[in-house]
Amino acid sequence: MKSKSVRIVGAGLIGTSIGLALKAAGASVQFVDVDAKAELLANDLVKSGKFENPDLIIIATPPSAFKSAIEREETLNPQAILMDIGSVKTKPLLEVSTFEGLLSRFCGTHPMAGREVSGAVSARADLFLDRAWIITPTMETSAAAKAMVLEVIAACGAQVVEMIAEDHDERVALISHLPQTISSLLAAQLSNSNPEALALAGGGLRDTVRIAGSDPKLWGEILAANEAALLPLLISLQSDLSDLISAASGPAKWESLVAAGRAGKSAIPGKHGGKSREYSYLPIVIDDRPGQLGSLFNACAKADVNIEDLALEHSPGQLTAVITLAIAPEDIGRLSEFLTNDGWNVHSVS
Amino acid sequence: MKSKSVRIVGAGLIGTSIGLALKAAGASVQFVDVDAKAELLANDLVKSGKFENPDLIIIATPPSAFKSAIEREETLNPQAILMDIGSVKTKPLLEVSTFEGLLSRFCGTHPMAGREVSGAVSARADLFLDRAWIITPTMETSAAAKAMVLEVIAACGAQVVEMIAEDHDERVALISHLPQTISSLLAAQLSNSNPEALALAGGGLRDTVRIAGSDPKLWGEILAANEAALLPLLISLQSDLSDLISAASGPAKWESLVAAGRAGKSAIPGKHGGKSREYSYLPIVIDDRPGQLGSLFNACAKADVNIEDLALEHSPGQLTAVITLAIAPEDIGRLSEFLTNDGWNVHSVS
Known part of the structure; x- marks a missing residue:
C-alpha cells in the first residue's frame, strides 16, 4: 500500500484495525468519525497523515450511516475507489446504485473478523490475519476498484473469498446472525436471576454468551438489514425447541439433542490453515x-x-x-x- | 489428608483429578472403574495403595451409575464416609435416602470445574484450584461426613460454597444446563447446511457452540436428572423467541434483543463472585x-x-x-x- 492515501470513515474496531494494518503496509491513513474522541484516538494510533484527494475511501460506519457517508464522501475525489466493510451486502449495493455512475468505483466487502468488544481502543493490526474477507463485486465494478480492494485485503493478511451479495447474506445469517440472536436470547435470561447462581458461572456459560456483549445499536441495524434471511432460521430453531419441550421426559430426548448438536458442531470445518498467533x-x-x-x-x-x-x-x-x-x-x-x-x-x- | 484412605469409584477426569490432589496431600488412594484401562491408568497415576475399609468413598460415576455404585460400595466399610461429585444434587440424595441409615454418612458435592477434554489422561491435580466446590449437606449429614468433605475440598485447593440441593439444582439449571441445551440446539441447526457457509464460521459461532461438543450420553443423563428445573427456563426462552419472531420488522426489536442480552451478560460477575462491579x-x-x-x-x-x-x-x-x-x-x-x-x-x- 506504499504511496497510497486512504481515508477511513468510521473509527470503530474494524475501521481502526484496517487503518493500523494499512499504515504498517506503508499507506498514509486518516480517520473521520462523528465521535470526535474516537477520531482522535484512531488518528493518534496510526499517526495519521494530512492529505486531500484520497486514493481509497473505506466506509466503516454502522449500516444506518452508510448512505449519508457515501453521499458526503463520493464527491471528495471523483477518482477515488470506495469500499465498505458492512455485515450485510445487498442493502449497501442498493444504496450505491442510487448514485449515478458510482457502482463502477465501489466494491462491497466483509471481513470475517470481529470481537465482542468494540471501538478504536480494541483495534489491532492483526485482527484480520488469515481470516476470510468476502468481496461482492458486481458486473459494474471496475478492474481498478477490485484491484484496490484486493491490495487492502492482502495488506491485512486476510484471505479473499468472492461471492454475490445475495449468497453472502444468506450464509452470514446462518454463521453469524443466528448465533448472535441465540446468544443474546440466552444471555437475556440471566437478567434478574439470583446473583448467587451467576457467581457460580463457569467457562461454558461465559463462552456461550460472549457475543451477547455486542453493541445493541450496531447489531440491531445488522440483524434488521438481514431479517429476510434470518427469520426462517429462527423459526426452524423455534420448532426444534418446541419439540424438545413437549417430548416425553427422560434421558433419551436430551441425549438426542446433545448428539444432534455435536453432529452440527462437527460440520464446522477446522480453522483455515496458515499462521495463527503462536504464543x-x-x-x-x-x-x-x-x-x-x-x-x-x-x-x-x-x-x-x-x-x-x-x-x-x-x-x-x-x-x-x-x-x-x-x-x-x-x-x-x-x-x-x-x-x-x-x-x-x-x-x-x- | 495424611493417613486417610480414599476409594474413588469412577476414573474419569473429575475422579482422577481428585485422586491426584488427595495423593499429593498425603492420602492413600485407589480407583475402581467399569473401564479396566481407565482404572489401571488412574491407579498408575496416583501409585495407588492396597487397603480394605476405606475411610472415604468418592462416587465419581455418571449419574445413571450412581445408585448401583452406592449399593455396591456402602457395605464395604460400615463406617466409611461417602461423597459424590455429580452435576445434579437432588436425585442422588433421593437415591441415598433409600438406603437405611446412609444419609448421615453421605454428603453431596459438585466441583465447578471441568475441561473440554475428558478421561483420566486429562486429569490434573490443580483442576479445582481456586474453583467453587458446592456442598449440599442435609440435616442428617453427620459432622464427621461434612468434616471429611471439607478436608477433601481443602486438599484440592477449592473454595467451599454450601447450599441446599434444591437451590443447587435450580442454579446450575440456569448457569450450566440452559446454556448446554441452547448451544446444542443452535449447533444442531448447522447440520445439512451449505459447507461454503460453514467454511466462513468465525470465533462467534465457534464459541457459541463450543459446549455443544459435550458427550451426549453423560449430558443426556445430567439434563434429564434436572428436567424439573430446566424446563421452566426453556419455556421462558421459547416465549421470548416467539415474541421476537412475531414482532414488527425493523431495527428496534433487534436492538432491544441485543441490549437485553448485553444486560444479562453483564450480570455475570467478573471476579470475586458475589460482588457486583461497576468499573x-x-x-x-x-x-x-x-x-x-x-x-x-x-x-x-x-x-x-x-x-x-x-x-x-x-x-x-x-x-x-x-x-x-x-x-x-x-x-x-x-x-x-x-x-x-x-x-x-x-x-x-x-
Whole structure:
C-alpha cells in the first residue's frame, strides 16, 4: 500500500484495525468519525497523515450511516475507489446504485473478523490475519476498484473469498446472525436471576454468551438489514425447541439433542490453515493488591521479555488472582526461570 | 489428608483429578472403574495403595451409575464416609435416602470445574484450584461426613460454597444446563447446511457452540436428572423467541434483543463472585516495547490505584498498543490526571 492515501470513515474496531494494518503496509491513513474522541484516538494510533484527494475511501460506519457517508464522501475525489466493510451486502449495493455512475468505483466487502468488544481502543493490526474477507463485486465494478480492494485485503493478511451479495447474506445469517440472536436470547435470561447462581458461572456459560456483549445499536441495524434471511432460521430453531419441550421426559430426548448438536458442531470445518498467533502461556498466581502487576511487569522487563497478551483471572471469594502471560515460545523457559528465581508463584502449563 | 484412605469409584477426569490432589496431600488412594484401562491408568497415576475399609468413598460415576455404585460400595466399610461429585444434587440424595441409615454418612458435592477434554489422561491435580466446590449437606449429614468433605475440598485447593440441593439444582439449571441445551440446539441447526457457509464460521459461532461438543450420553443423563428445573427456563426462552419472531420488522426489536442480552451478560460477575462491579475504563496508548507495562503499573501503584482488570491490544508489527485499565469509578479522575501529568498518552472513553 506504499504511496497510497486512504481515508477511513468510521473509527470503530474494524475501521481502526484496517487503518493500523494499512499504515504498517506503508499507506498514509486518516480517520473521520462523528465521535470526535474516537477520531482522535484512531488518528493518534496510526499517526495519521494530512492529505486531500484520497486514493481509497473505506466506509466503516454502522449500516444506518452508510448512505449519508457515501453521499458526503463520493464527491471528495471523483477518482477515488470506495469500499465498505458492512455485515450485510445487498442493502449497501442498493444504496450505491442510487448514485449515478458510482457502482463502477465501489466494491462491497466483509471481513470475517470481529470481537465482542468494540471501538478504536480494541483495534489491532492483526485482527484480520488469515481470516476470510468476502468481496461482492458486481458486473459494474471496475478492474481498478477490485484491484484496490484486493491490495487492502492482502495488506491485512486476510484471505479473499468472492461471492454475490445475495449468497453472502444468506450464509452470514446462518454463521453469524443466528448465533448472535441465540446468544443474546440466552444471555437475556440471566437478567434478574439470583446473583448467587451467576457467581457460580463457569467457562461454558461465559463462552456461550460472549457475543451477547455486542453493541445493541450496531447489531440491531445488522440483524434488521438481514431479517429476510434470518427469520426462517429462527423459526426452524423455534420448532426444534418446541419439540424438545413437549417430548416425553427422560434421558433419551436430551441425549438426542446433545448428539444432534455435536453432529452440527462437527460440520464446522477446522480453522483455515496458515499462521495463527503462536504464543506460549505462563500462569502466575499473584496477590490482588496495588503494586503486584507493576512488580511483575518490571520483572518481565528485566528479563527483556515482551508480553504479547495477557489475561487476569480471579476466583470467587479469593483475594488472589491468576495472571496468564502470552509470550513468544522461545522466551518461555527463560522467563519462567527468571520469575521463579525472583520469587513469583509461576505455574507450569499442561 | 495424611493417613486417610480414599476409594474413588469412577476414573474419569473429575475422579482422577481428585485422586491426584488427595495423593499429593498425603492420602492413600485407589480407583475402581467399569473401564479396566481407565482404572489401571488412574491407579498408575496416583501409585495407588492396597487397603480394605476405606475411610472415604468418592462416587465419581455418571449419574445413571450412581445408585448401583452406592449399593455396591456402602457395605464395604460400615463406617466409611461417602461423597459424590455429580452435576445434579437432588436425585442422588433421593437415591441415598433409600438406603437405611446412609444419609448421615453421605454428603453431596459438585466441583465447578471441568475441561473440554475428558478421561483420566486429562486429569490434573490443580483442576479445582481456586474453583467453587458446592456442598449440599442435609440435616442428617453427620459432622464427621461434612468434616471429611471439607478436608477433601481443602486438599484440592477449592473454595467451599454450601447450599441446599434444591437451590443447587435450580442454579446450575440456569448457569450450566440452559446454556448446554441452547448451544446444542443452535449447533444442531448447522447440520445439512451449505459447507461454503460453514467454511466462513468465525470465533462467534465457534464459541457459541463450543459446549455443544459435550458427550451426549453423560449430558443426556445430567439434563434429564434436572428436567424439573430446566424446563421452566426453556419455556421462558421459547416465549421470548416467539415474541421476537412475531414482532414488527425493523431495527428496534433487534436492538432491544441485543441490549437485553448485553444486560444479562453483564450480570455475570467478573471476579470475586458475589460482588457486583461497576468499573470505569481508561485507555492508554503505549509504545510496544519491553518495560512500558512495568512503568505504567508502577505509575498506577504510585497513584495508589488498584487495577481491577485490564486488556492489552496490539499485534506483531504494530508500533503502538492500547492498554485499557479497569478501575473503580471513584479512582478514574485521579488516575487519569496522575498518568497524564506523568507523560502517558491517556485517552478518555466516550
